[in-house]
Amino acid sequence: MTDIVVLGSTNMDLVTYVEKAPQRGETVTGREFRTIPGGKGANQAIAAARAGGDVSMIGAVGNDAFGTRLRSTLEHSGVDTDDLRTVEGPSGTAHIVVDDEGGNAIVVIPGANGTLDHLSPGDEGVIASADLLLLQLEIPLPAVVAGAQAARRHGVRTVLTPSPAQPLPDELLIAVDLLVPNEHEATTLTGRTDPREAAIGLLDLVPEVVVTLGAAGSLYVARGADPVTVPAPKVAPVDTTGAGDTFVGALAVARGEGRPMREALAWAAAAAALSVQREGASASMPYRPEIEARYAS
Template structure:
């Protein structure tokens, strides 16, 4: 039997509070919304679910609160097949993301809560989990010190690293040197490049551009892969789906171009349903979709 690729995700775990409305309210304005949904989310949990549905063995490292949201999220992740052995309850509220979806796009406010406990010390206690992985995915919704420690452990053990730099913040050069791929969107890319030596990002940037596809560097030249044309319902979680797809493609030995194409297909399918995790496709669904588009 073929062994499943082992991915470790160090990152945030949130409950998404999603409001569907026809327009985003202005300051001081009150509007009636159309629907309200509670969905498990957080970039770490999202990327873990994306990778599991695509056929990986995924360990999630993070923290939740000792509250109803935390209990519900853990039960959901276990049902999805994510290994939550290394998700620990702490004495704080579970992280939340308040999401307003209007006209197919979204605005998000994140309150980290328990995610703030994913410190360097906490990550160090999970060293063996990271060291035994094929690939590590990290984001920036947990403390930067914990991200740096996770990447450091991965580097020491020859583990491939994908950094999804969201929400964007100033990053130390040492961190960028230790990662293999950085996956910003266009806005994050602009901020990432400010006051930075281009050599630090050379060959590592994979930029998601929504409806314009993905750009990356190949043999010193910039390449672009167009997005799949699809009717969009909700873009929440599309970037996380792409990262999960990219990770699977790389682990399977695809070239960066082919891994990006695969990630594109995963992201496209994820936008056809409401919610970050609920819209994430399975490997079979992605394969069928790709064949239908040829």
């Protein structure tokens, strides 16, 4: 079993479902509202645990009802929360509008995640014991850098999802093994709109890159190797929220198990395809038997 540590955010997703998302200054009537545990860190932790990884979460929740529910959801999915601290104040929230085509728009309020600006005593030991460290950018950058550097010191492979997209400091990039942006993030980081050109450009920064392409699948590039494109299964999306995190969590498990990259990408794509056919982020994430069945079909 792959030992995975996730250092990242936990949010309560406040999700509104509408026929068509409002434009600026416009008011529309929604058809449903739900509160769903999420956050890119927690999402990746849940996805990896359900895909068969042995997962621990380093993060922070508030001392509110959302924090209690976020912790419970992680634990119910098999994630170790011994290093998920509870702090004074509200938990993080994400305000999400999902339209009937499955698209979404998101505003994140950091809450407790904003206190996670450094590693606490014991965090480095947790990271050192892992096979893989998963990072995102919904917590303060100093903690992300510290986590990546701790992983590098102990020979732990690091996977970074550069979301929300922002300039990445050299001290972080030098400690990243695999960068997994979506098309928008790849363009933001490189200024190149073509995904293949953007991916190749990112190899100046890190040794391996996977650009997720939504319904078109994913593109993998590595220094000294030919690019690999892997298609995604054809499905009718209901809600794409959390699809990228599902992909990354499943990919981490597959790579930790030693699957070749092409197979690992296809397996992760099967997991993401299952997730977009259900509403919500963490609520939509599939378990390993489902992924195996979809991958084999």
